[in-house]
Amino acid sequence: MTIIALIHDTEVSRLVLSKLVLVSDEIPFWKKEFPSLDISSNGHVNVPKDSDLMHIAHVTAEMAPIAKVGGLGDVVTGLARACLTRGHKVDVFLPFYECINKQQINDLTLVVTYDSFHDENWIPVNMYRGVVSGIPVMFVEPTNHFFKGQNVYGGSYDELEAYLFFSRACLEWMQVTGTQPDIIHVHEWQTGGLPLLYWDMYHYLCLKKPRIVLTIHNMEHYGECRKEQLSKCGLDGSTYATEEKAVDDRTIGHNPERLSLLKGGIVYSNSVVTVSPTYLKETLCSGWLAGTLIRHRDKYFGVLNGIDTTIWNPATDVFLPAKFDASNIEGKKICKLHVQKGLGLASEGLEQGPDRVPLVVCITRLVAQKGLHLITNAIKYVEELGGQLVVLGKASDARVEREFEGLAKLHNQGSSVRILLMYSEELSHMLYAAADMVLVPSIYEPCGLAQMIGMRYGAIPVVRKTGGLADTVFDMDDHSQPELANGFVFEGIDEGSLNNSLDRAFSYYQQKADEWGGIVKKVMQTDNSWNNTAGKYIDIYNSVRVKEY
Ligand code: ADP
DSSP: OOSSSSESSSSSHHHHHHTTSSOSSSSSSGGOOOOOTTTTSOOOOOOOOOSSOOOEEEESSTTTTTSSSSSSHHHHHHHHHHHHHHTTTEEEEEETTTTTOGGGEEEEEEEEEEEEETTTEEEEEEEEEETTTTTTEEEEEEEESOOSSSSSSSSSSOOHHHHHHHHHHHHHHHHHHTTOOSSEEETGGGTTTTTHHIIIHHHHHHSSSSSEEESSSOOOOOOOOOOHHHHHTTGGGGGGSSSTTTTTTGTSHHHHEEEEEEHHHHHHHHEEEEEEHHHHHHHHHHHHHHHHHHHTGGGEEEEOOOOOOSSOTTTTTTSSOOBBBBOOHHHHHHHHHHHHHHHHHOOOOHHTTTSSSEEEEEEOSSSSTHHHHHHHHHHHHHTTTTOOOEEEEEEEEHHHOOOOHHHHHTOOOOOOOEEEEEEOOOHHHHHHOOOOOOEEESHHHHHOOOOHHHHHHHHEEEEEHHHHHHHOBTTTTTTEEEEEEEBBBEESSSSHHHHHHHHHHHHHHHHHHHHHHHHHHHHHOOBBBBBHHHHHHHHHHHHTOOOOO
């Protein structure tokens, strides 16, 4: 069989890929037509309704699956669904990115065209309503060049100005239509300007009821903003350029000083949440926002993310060739074989038992935070250990992309490693289902969803002990808390620490098959769903509902 050196999601490589995949046409095996997701199979049937119901409006740059780049998109969809299930009214406000596939939206309707402010002008905005994966979504479409392009991020427009415009357009719409949610839940720096706009203009004018909650999913991005940029959305940039408001402390004394939308969001939200208790502690101890977070400690909370078990359910997942659950794991073997054959990895077939060679997957954005040198090391080390590794990753940086292209050229020719440099929702589902282990060697990780999704699909996590990984994965050899043990954990950022965990994981897999089977069952039964954690958000929403700011 001809094995290509590099797998890329392009037309040309698709043709070459057809030699690699076991389908009769030229479409890669993860690209065939799949039935649409059945959202009635959500497993939420036993969730009781809350007694005191709210209207919650999420204002976000991402939403799974239509505009997802990483975990932010998953979190918005999962939390929105969990709150809907508990009886609340939920709307998600999302930019109507040009790249959104409209076929994934049900009942798409243009509701109204109205104006919102940018750079001394009122720009017409089309507000659409639709339903995505069972969740009501308001699509905000500016009629200028904002949000045009083939990707969610990185279009040829000023992103900061576009998200400020989006934030104001959402508030403007609420004002125009008299909509008064109880909670406006903003996410990340992109919508960090909304709380400033709200208290500055909209609360005073008309929107009396809403309170603002900000979730910080990753403290790495601050939304650096010049005063003039902030002024373009109608605020007076200079007013906010003080240490206790939105000035980026690192720029104090520099000319010009800058602002940070994330810092402004922290200061002006009624509550601030980050995505795991350990990351909360880490962010209070280091990073330039630590001082601001300490000053606002009384309204800062760490709530562990959950996963959306409607989308991530191996018993109903439309992308899998065979379904399975903790009580019947047979389908997982078929998924492993399907992926091995599809990608041209060595496979021993069902008769011999595909279990002898462990398959490790690493599904990630290829950025420094994710431990690139450790991923590179794992590519070599898993091969040395006689295992198989599939990396599904997308790099936004050209240098990183070139480095991984080089690794792909080197390793994809054998039968034990595949490096796939692309984003594929479908393939990610198949890989989690096929995997024996899921690798998450992050340098820091606010929460991390890959380890939780992996567990739900029976893949044992091998992770670095940081942030949310430390809150969700507990080492098999830590005898102080055997009841929690569910994976392999290392602390160092050096290759030796990772190798040691892989050694231990491989030896469990190969020498203690029964114990391994037990642990697979255990992780599949662990409830990391939003059902488990959405209640903490509801408590926070309830506590801020009555707060005047
Ligand atoms: P982050 O938000 O930092 O990207 P998380 O672990 O919180 O990391 O969430 C990552 C989400 O994005 C998971 O759902 C993961 O499966 C998905 N993902 C990451 N990279 C890819 C990729 N190349 N193709 C498909 N899904 C991906």
